[in-house]
Amino acid sequence: MPRLLPPEPERMNEHQQRVYQAIQSGPRGRVRGPLALWLHRPGLAEPAQALGQYCRYDSSLPPRLSELAILTMAALWRSEFEWWAHQPIALKAGVSSDIAEGIRTGGPIEFQHQDEQVVHAFVKTLVETRHVPEPQYQQAIEVLGRDQVVDLVGLAGYYTLISMTLNVFEVEPPDATGPTAFGAAG
Structure with a gap:
């Protein structure tokens, strides 16, 4: 059992919901793992998920x-x-x-x-x-x-x-x- 569970989507505040939707509607298509945990702190989740999107999908590395x-x-x-x-x-x-x-x-x-x-x-x-x-x-x-x-x-x-x-x-x-x-x- 993980030490921390992701916040429940129906209990998220507006900032959390906005970041959740950005992750879910992006190339990942779902919210899980560390991204889900970072939603406890949407100010961390938002730039971190954007950096992750760049690193995985938009960088110069094939x-x-x-x-x-x-x-x-x-x-x-x-x-x-x-x-x-x-x-x-x-x-x-x-x-x-x-x-x-x-x-x-x-x-x-x-x-x-x-x-x-x-x-x-x-x-x-x-x-x-x-x-x-x-x-x-x-x-x-x-x-x-x-x-x-x-x-x-x-x-x-x-x-x-x-x-x-x-x-x-x-x-x-x-x-x-x-x-x-x-x-x-x-």
């Missing part, structure tokens, strides 16, 4: 790379809900199941595309060391370009917020009844 970065963030944060929500999207966007499995387990990964290796290594280094060394930064600029590197950093920041929210409030996937993506039973 879906294959953004979803790869999201899976990397989910694994690094051990965010079960985020893994559950994005693993099928990542596969559909072109991330191979072998790469997804390597990210999930922390095992060896054989990347077929240099841009995927760069995205994964960049995000992993950034999260684990809180810094990206100059040679790695230059490689990312050469392979991805400035705009995609800027968007990648923004995506990592947004999915840190997502993962923190999910982990603090103990939001689990709807079907969390057995072993989870990262080992513990739900």
